[in-house]
Amino acid sequence: MSDNRLGLAGKFRYLAERARRIDIKSVAERAKEVHEQHGTWAPRAFADMLWSAARHDVAFQDYVDYDFAILTKDERATYMTHPVSMQLAARFAKKDKRVLFENKIEFNRVFDRFLKRDWLVVEAGNADAVQAFAERHGTIIAKVPVSHMGLGVRRYHAADVTDWAAFHRGLLERDELLLEEVIEQHADLAAVCPGTVNTTRVTAFFDGQDVHILAVAQKFGRGAVSDQMSYGGFYTMLHPEDGRAFGPGYDSHGHVHEKHPDTDFPIAAFRLPFFDDVKAFVKEVARVVPEVQYVGWDIVVTPEGPVLVEGNWGAGVYENKPSVTGIRTGHKPRYKAAIGF
Structure with missing residues (x-):
């Protein structure tokens, strides 16, 4: 296996950027949230968040979401965090x-055979094609090509459209250029x-x-x-x-x-x-x-x-929450075994 260790230079750049943008008020609010959830003294949680971020690549929200306040050092080490994931994403994506x-x-074009549903690109002059697509499927999904966190996604019903030229024009104006059949x-x-x-x-x-x-x-x-x-x-x-x-x-x-x-x-x-x-x-x-x-x-x-x-x-992180599941370990060992970092 190749050497997949996360570079210190990249880590230092990331920490420097985080330090530059740190929102002390936001960290204090999260520390208060930790106190309310687990009874941890808020100043202690505040200091521990800063230390965990600087020393162990733990995002402040990770600290809250994964109940770090109630975990031991060894248990914390089993959790994947967003800063580590971001470093991996940057390293392993050309x-x-x-x-x-x-x-x-672009994604739909490359992965078309795996989508297994109908889709259409909205372009100038294809209002008739948009109408035919919507009427064929009844309900359609419209997406902004570049967006995050599910934003820029809307659902339309063909039965609600009375002016297809105006509907088409609105899609173009809102940059809702990708139409898809609803998945069953x-x-x-x-x-x-x-x-x-x-x-x-x-x-x-x-x-x-x-x-x-x-x-x-x-x-x-x-x-x-x-x-x-x-x-x-x-x-x-x-x-x-x-x-x-x-x-x-x-x-x-x-x-x-x-x-x-x-x-x-x-x-x-x-x-x-x-x-x-x-x-x-x-x-x-x-x-x-x-x-x-x-x-x-x-x-x-x-x-x-x-x-x-x-x-x-940018794969993001989804992890186990100990206070909800009773399980006090995360998935980081699986990541390390596969990637070798």
């Missing part, structure tokens, strides 16, 4: 290939939240020969067009071996969901269907652009099996 993941239209999710996912297509985030690493599944998170929406937290969504971690939920769901805003708020489905009872197919599917898509090795793949399981939504070269 700059000239990142656009294939950053631009949703598996009944097991619809049982949890039928109003949102609930995605599975599979973080994987391609070492040039093998594809390693590092972590699997199941996201659930609240009926909106996206299951991201910015739309009220939350997640639970799934066991990488069999797709069973670790426990209840949670988000980065202090909300814990033993049951889905809208359907009363017990989140800990969830098990992702077609899980072996999902892992095989990711091991196939991860080889398409070998220059981008570390990716967070968003998958939806349909009645026929997995389909691809998008890939994120």
